Amino acid sequence: MAVAFKGWLTNANVRSEAVRKMKSDYKELLKRAQSQLPPDILEHKRFEIPKVKSGAIGMRTYIVNYREIAEALNRDPLHLLRYLSREMATAGSIDGARAIFHGKFKNDTLDNLIQHYVQEFVVCPVCKRPDTKITKEKRFSFLTCEACGAKSSIKTI
Ligand SMILES: [Zn+2]
Numbered sequence: 001m002a003v004a005f006k007g008w009l010t011n012a013n014v015r016s017e018a019v020r021k022m023k024s025d026y027k028e029l030l031k032r033a034q035s036q037l038p039p040d041i042l043e044h045k046r047f048e049i050p051k052v053k054s055g056a057i058g059m060r061t062y063i064v065n066y067r068e069i070a071e072a073l074n075r076d077p078l079h080l081l082r083y084l085s086r087e088m089a090t091a092g093s094i095d096g097a098r099a100i101f102h103g104k105f106k107n108d109t110l111d112n113l114i115q116h117y118v119q120e121f122v123v124c125p126v127c128k129r130p131d132t133k134i135t136k137e138k139r140f141s142f143l144t145c146e147a148c149g150a151k152s153s154i155k156t157i
Helices: 002-010 012-035 039-043 066-073 077-087 107-121
Strands: 054-057 060-063 092-095 098-102 132-137 140-145 151-154
Touching (some): 066 107, 077 092, 077 098
Antiparallel strands (some): 092 098, 132 140
16 A cells, blocks of 8 residues: 555656546536536626616717617616616617616716616625526515525516
8 A cells, every 4th residue: 555655655656647637527517517517507606787878969868888788787668767767767768779768867876876776686695696587476576586585576667
C-alpha cells in the first residue's frame, strides 16, 4: 500500500494524466448538467431590467422602449401599463412599441417605478429569481415561480 502510494506521487506523468482525466470528467459532468436545464432558465441567467428611454412632447410622456421592457420582464404589457398608470395617477395607453402617459414624468421616476414593479410582480420572493408567471384564481392573483415552485399571492391590478 505504502509503495503504491509512493509510486503515485513520484510518477509525474501518471499523476498529471489522472488530473487531466479528472478535469475532463468534471467538464463533461458540467456540460451534461447544463444540457438538462430547461432552456428558459439558461436564458434568464442574466436578468437585466432595461433602462427606460423616455421623452416628453407637450403634456405627454412617452416610453420609447416600452414593449422591449415588458418583453424583458416577461410580463403582459397591459399589466405593466395598469401598474404605471395607477402609480402615476394618470391615464396611459400603448401605441405600437411605445407607451404614452398624460403628464410629464422624469426618466428616473419611470425607472424607479419599473424597479418596484419587478420587485412586486416579477421576482420570486422566495428564491429571488425572475422566472415567474402571474396566474389568476377567481379574484386573486399569484406569482408562480418556475425555478423553485413557490406560489406567492400578489395584488390584483
Ligand atoms: Zn422561486
